[in-house]
Amino acid sequence: MTENAKRPTVEELLVKAESRKLDPDGVRAAFEHSSTPGFVDKTADWLPESEHVHELLLSLMESTLDQGGRVLDLGSGMGRLTTMVLDRFPRCSVVAADYSQTMREAATTELSRYGDRVSQIDFDMFSSDLPQDIGKFDAVVSGFAIHHGRDLMQYKSLYRRIHSFLKQGGIFVNLDHVAGEDRAQTIENATEWRDFLDEDGEIESDKFIYGSYVKDTPISLRNHVQLLGEVGFEQIEIPWQKMIFALYT
Numbered sequence: 001m002t003e004n005a006k007r008p009t010v011e012e013l014l015v016k017a018e019s020r021k022l023d024p025d026g027v028r029a030a031f032e033h034s035s036t037p038g039f040v041d042k043t044a045d046w047l048p049e050s051e052h053v054h055e056l057l058l059s060l061m062e063s064t065l066d067q068g069g070r071v072l073d074l075g076s077g078m079g080r081l082t083t084m085v086l087d088r089f090p091r092c093s094v095v096a097a098d099y100s101q102t103m104r105e106a107a108t109t110e111l112s113r114y115g116d117r118v119s120q121i122d123f124d125m126f127s128s129d130l131p132q133d134i135g136k137f138d139a140v141v142s143g144f145a146i147h148h149g150r151d152l153m154q155y156k157s158l159y160r161r162i163h164s165f166l167k168q169g170g171i172f173v174n175l176d177h178v179a180g181e182d183r184a185q186t187i188e189n190a191t192e193w194r195d196f197l198d199e200d201g202e203i204e205s206d207k208f209i210y211g212s213y214v215k216d217t218p219i220s221l222r223n224h225v226q227l228l229g230e231v232g233f234e235q236i237e238i239p240w241q242k243m244i245f246a247l248y249t
Contacts (some may be wrong), residue, residue: 236249
């Protein structure tokens with residue numbers, strides 16, 4: 001941006017991204033062609049309170065997984081959450097499910113040190129079925145993947161399937177990008193996020209915000225809670241929320 005160029009507002013960035021929204025095939029292609037030179041976790045550069053919220057995410061699963069169990073990581077990417085779960089719960093195993101071959105290959109070296117405690121599968125959470133012989137899970141976890149849903153019915157269908165993946169008493173935990181309760185709140189939350197990115201200085205904030213909204217289609221927490229309840233989840237909680245992000249279970 002030149003010295004005299006006017007910086008776009010966050011609302012202008014969102015309007016631009018929404019006018020060029022990638023369809024599901026475009027989102028998938030973006031991940032397949034992403035540059036993944038190695039296992040480098042830069043989440044703390046763009047996620048506020050990253051260490052705290054990930055510790056909170058793991059603590060939510062403690063009573064379920066302390067003595068062992070099976071975990072499904074939906075949209076596992078390069079294995080960030082998978083490795084956290086395996087390190088925190090040494091008696092657990094994880095099935096890391098992602099539809100991007102590029103991401104799965106990038107995760108292979110890091111995950112190989114866990115041996116048979118981890119396996120990777122090619123899985124599109126919005127259109128594929130899990131292998132019939134895979135069994136049920138004590139926990140399903142996801143981080144920054146479910147927001148690729150396209151409408152309320154697609155989110156609801158996914159939540160119904162997640163509910164079916166779980167054993168009786170199992171837990172679902174998701175850390176994700178969410179929309180505000182209305183347009184004004186969405187813009188306010190995204191503006192606060194841009195201020196955070198500007199202060200951190202590690203990321204070109206406007207480009208990053210545009211890239212997020214051109215791929216993501218987040219819905220509000222109210223919508224998430226309603227849909228989860230409709231498919232059979234009980235005692236839905238939101239232990240953390242900041243800017244455009246939330247942790248819910």
